[in-house]
Amino acid sequence: MELKFVTRESDYLVFETQQGDRLRALIDDGLREAIRKEQANFSSGVSPREVQSALRSGKSLEEIAADLGVPERAIEPFAAPILDELRYILDAALKTTLPSGNQMVSFGELVAQSFPTAQLKVYKNLDRWIVEDLENPSLSWFFDPKTRHIEPLGDAAKTLLRASRNPETNIPASALRSVSSEQNVHKPVDVSAPEEGPGASIHDLVQQLRERKAPEQTKPASAKGRAALPSWDEIVLGTGMLEPNPDERDS
Numbered sequence: 212m213e214l215k216f217v218t219r220e221s222d223y224l225v226f227e228t229q230q231g232d233r234l235r236a237l238i239d240d241g242l243r244e245a246i247r248k249e250q251a252n253f254s255s256g257v258s259p260r261e262v263q264s265a266l267r268s269g270k271s272l273e274e275i276a277a278d279l280g281v282p283e284r285a286i287e288p289f290a291a292p293i294l295d296e297l298r299y300i301l302d303a304a305l306k307t308t309l310p311s312g313n314q315m316v317s318f319g320e321l322v323a324q325s326f327p328t329a330q331l332k333v334y335k336n337l338d339r340w341i342v343e344d345l346e347n348p349s350l351s352w353f354f355d356p357k358t359r360h361i362e363p364l365g366d367a368a369k370t371l372l373r374a375s376r377n378p379e380t381n382i383p384a385s386a387l388r389s390v391s392s393e394q395n396v397h398k399p400v401d402v403s404a405p406e407e408g409p410g411a412s413i414h415d416l417v418q419q420l421r422e423r424k425a426p427e428q429t430k431p432a433s434a435k436g437r438a439a440l441p442s443w444d445e446i447v448l449g450t451g452m453l454e455p456n457p458d459e460r461d462s
Contacts, residue, residue: 215227215228222237223237259289265278266297269336301331301342321375326350329346339355341353350367350371
């Protein structure tokens, strides 16, 4: 039988079955103590800011958990807003327009034309956002979300930019796809949405951006201002939410 949590009433938790019947469970000392121990094991020595900074720099959840000596599930609550931020930054970069011959094209389309299987990721290094292909570190750019300015960083990215500005120039594919072994950059976080699975190609991402434009006016009302649901620990223990300290999205 599946139960859905409804609310807390004094020393009881109220649940509801799929049929609509409501049940109450007593919050006794044993339950409180068990949750306190579990919470202490998960959060001891874990700094939300440290976790989020590591995610922005390109470390994976697995790597961060190993560094801190805690289970991955202990840091997942701190990771969610940063993964959303990374998706937002990558989305903004893909939509940024750049000159290509006599016309302007989106950055995503420009990359897809020469690298249809590219898997672009985004991470932060020395306070600068970097967009980079997972398999080709030389295909990388600096990106400023405030100004929507994109600057090529790696050799392949620079070659691609020159080719886009002079489309009549015959540049061999091997030059575009060259990989610089001297690039010293962090391995980026996979920011593909969970339903897309790891390794979504740049072609897929560009197609998604195109599909989003048409139904723009039919978006549902914003949920801004809606109160966040309390966690299980807050409900049972009556504790306040531990709020992460994410950097501002456009910082």
